[in-house]
Amino acid sequence: MAGDFRVLGPVEVFVDGRPVEVGHARQRYVLAALLIEIGQRLSVDQLLDRVWGEQVPSSGRDTLYSYLSHLRRVLRPTGTADLVRGTGGYELLVDRDAVDLHRFRRLVAEAGNADSTAAVALFGEASALWRGELCAGLDTPWVRSVRAGLDRQRLAAELDHADLRLSAGRHTELVDDLTSLAARYPWDERLAGQLMLALYRSGRQAEALHRYQELRTQLAEELGTDPGPDVQALHQRILSADSALVASSAERPPVVPRQLPGAPRSFTGRVRELADLSRALGHEHAVAISVIGGAGGIGKTTLALAWAHHNLHRFPDGQLFVDLHGFSPVRRPTAQDDALLGFLTALGVDPDRLPADPDARVALYRSLTFGRRMLVLLDNAATAEQVIPLLPGSPTCTVLVTGRAVLPSLIDRHGAHHLRLDVLPRAEAADLLTARLGEHRVAAEPDAADQLIDLCGRHPLALAIAARDAATRPSIRLAELADELGQLGLAALAHDTDPAASLPSVLSWSLRHLTEQQRQVFALLGVAPGPDIDLPAATALSGVPKASAAATLRVLEDHALLDRRPNGRYTMHDLIRAYATTSAHQHLSEQVRRSALERVVDFYLHTAQAADRFLDPASVEVYAGPLLVADLPAALAWLDAHHPHLLSAQRTAASDHRHQTVYHVAHALTAFHRWRGHRDDELTVWQAAAAAAEHLPDPATIAIAHRFLGHSHATSGRHDQAVEHLHRSLTAAENSNLDYHQAATHHALALAWEQRDDHRALEHAVHALRLFRLQENPAWEAEALNAVGWYAARTEDYDTARDHCEAALALFRQISQPHGEANTLDSLGYIEHQTGNHHRSISHYSAALTLLRELGDTAGPIEILDRLGHAHRAVGQQEHAATAWQEAVDLCRAQGRDADHFQHQIDDLLSPT
Secondary structure, eight states: OEEEEOOOSSSSSEEEEEOOOSSSSHHHHHHHHHHHHTTTTOOOHHHHHHHHTOOOOOOHHHHHHHHHHHHHHHHHGGGGGGEOOOOOOTEEEEEEGGBBBHHHHHHHHHHSSSOOHHHHHHHHHHHHHHHHHHHHOOOOHHHHHHHHHHHHHHHHHHHHHHHHHHHOOHHHHHHHHHHHHHOOOOOTTHHHHHHHHHHHHHHHHHHHHHHHHHHHHHHHHHHHHOOOHHHHHHHHHHHHTTTTGGTOSSSSOOOBBBBOOOOOOOOOOHHHHHHHHHHHHHOOOOEEEEEEETTTTSSHHHHHHHHHHGGGGGOOOOOEEEETTTOSSSOOOOHHHHHHHHHHTTTOOOOOGGOSSHHHHHHHHHHTTTTOOEEEEESSSSOHHHGGGGSSTTOOOOOEEESSSOOOHHHHHHHHHHEEEEOOHHHHHHHHHHHOOHHHHHHHSSSHHHHHHHHHHTTTEEEEEEOOOOHHHHSSSSHHHHHHHHHHHGGGGGGSSOOOOHHHHHHHHGTTTTHHHHHHHHHHHHHSSSSSSHHHHHHHHTTTOOOHHHHHHHHHHHHTSSEEEEEHHHHHHHHHHHHHHHHHHSSSOOOHHHHHHHHHHHHHHHHHHHHHHHTTTOSSOOOOOOOOOOOOHHHHHHHHHHHHHHHHHHHHHTTTTTTTHHHHHHHHHHHHHHHEEEEEHHHHHHHHHHHTTTTSSOOOHHHHHHHHHHHHHEEEEEOOHHHHHHHHHHHHHHHOOHHHHHHHHHHHHHHHHHTOOOTHHHHHHHHHHHHHHHHHOHHHHHHEEEHHHHHHHHHHOOOHHHHHHHHHHHHHHTTTOOOHHHHHHHHHHHHHHHTTTTHHHHHHHHHHHHHHHOOOTTTTTHHHHHHHHHHHHHHHHHHHHHHHHHHHHHHHTTTTTOOOHHHHHHHHHHHHH
């Protein structure tokens, strides 16, 4: 933390720019006494004398002890000062330069040993520290004595400062300062002479002569003396208009550096970011610092230069610029001394007269920029250590930093504003392409231009490279260039001889500050399954402890190689991911890649299996590993978030011939796919699982894979394919005497034949029930009972249907399986509707929907809502029917399913008869 202790005026304390409350006035005076005499141990009597003088109260010692105790409690936690008690009294341990009084004395001493340019700046910085009289409000003999001595030091410094400014020809700006000073010290002859000379050189000879007469009268009346010989001689020279007095009167303004590179050509967009910078850099109470961060090639320097050139009017005293080469392929990062040397030289300091001590150079730089309205642009910074020595100390200055890495200490300690650049909005990306290629060429092939924007991911450097390729090949159509970029990918944005014009090279520079482990994790993230990743998956992928994985992700995020999204998701821009993937194949061994992918795929599989336990407790394949999700809502939330990762994980396992894993991923997703209506995905995962099952030794896997694949075809309306796979499943189960799998396949065949309104549906359901009862599993028996009831109802045997469904309902409730209970209530609702008991039907349907909604099933309700609508319509409740069908429409559309059937029913219901 940085402390700022002020006694040159009201006693105040600041830590990192924020005020610290140190108590009421007398308590502040105790602190001031300790600050003024840093390095000395003050006794209780001395402190009482300095703070109370001759008016020490009877309880003075106790009061003082209380004040000291409070100050210790306030200051010690800040880490900037500590009050200690030793033999002989109390001493405040604090950095001397953190106290404005001692900083003033140091600056004045340095000014006495510096060249004129530096000395003017140092005196100016010292003078600006004064906010009023020393320890304002305290009036004791001790403070009056200290104040008088310091007042003499201040006046001497002011006069030395004035001599230097007069020598530099800055007499015009001096007149007001010297006039105010002369009002405080009317009899000081040196001051009077300076004011006379400043007035004369400013063309105000009469006022200079009048000032001499005022001095002469005051000295005669108050002291009975005449002005000294130096002032008298100056008076005569002014009377005679001595030409030597005006020899140095030509203004010699301070050096105004103009170091900015040229404004970027064809700059477009970034309207929001430009406005953000202007807001962040608009305050005047402290040095305004803004850091522009982002990935390589994202346009940080371009934005900084565009803003700087647009705001040049705000910086009449100059602009400093340095490339710190924090991310450069051929240059080492710029050293502090080299950057300072460049700035000090630009500010007019003779290199031969620079202080040898680095800290003294920093102090000189801050003195020279003090009070000046300047912009300091620090480009391509890698670390805060490169930046902090180059920060001015004056609130009149503005600092703009660019770099790929977040600079935490610059934000925490110096209040820097961080602006992270992302890719361009689509409209701005189109503007960039148009600005570089011309409106005519883009308008001639708008679809190809859009394709280029998409392939470049709206990344500014990628777009610039694509535009350059198009501009240098005017005879080649944009469509052909887009096809080439689509085929070659990142390789099309590379350049063999000019690294700065090659996106892969520019991205590679971001890795130079990473450790070997961080580079490895970055590369592995490129090949990780799924569109993004979270911390648990990244921990599995990297094979390191969770804390280490989290730290690595944060480093990659800070270096703009990774983006943190809500809910703990980490993503990569497509081009950065393509570079990471290339790095993985070029720099990591096949064994390292394979091991990492096995770990992360197993993580996804095991968590999915744990989640599946809550969706399908009756599943044959019950996961026996650690419980990674706590309940059904957590299971559904995890599966919703990681569904694309699981699909990708299965593809990854298939490409590595991990057949067991391919099969188990499909099984773990089956219940979820049915709950969410992911019919196409269900078909895809079981096609992969069926192919994998051919390589597995357990014959049950073939029966299971073809059963689920057949079921997927059936639910998608592909009857022939469904029956084909289900009979393959049945044959495999019969050949291996797998009774349960025979029963389950008959159960699935019933669904397939129901779609043809075939009597075989009921036959298969009855066969399944007989086989399930042999297993003595109540959940399977209940499922089969409901199926027999449903298919009996479809054949209009409602008594048989009702008996079986009521038995199923009782059994489901007995074993607490709400999902099966809901399905059975749906069957009973259908039976009651078909037998004319519409109100009872509505009650069953409504109860089923309540259960499914509580479970979080979003696919199951669709068909029930359809049937509920018809039941409502049968009793004349058209509004309720429309509401049910509208909910079905919304669920279908949310799942990407066709909702026309339900919409037509609504339209027919609401149309006039």
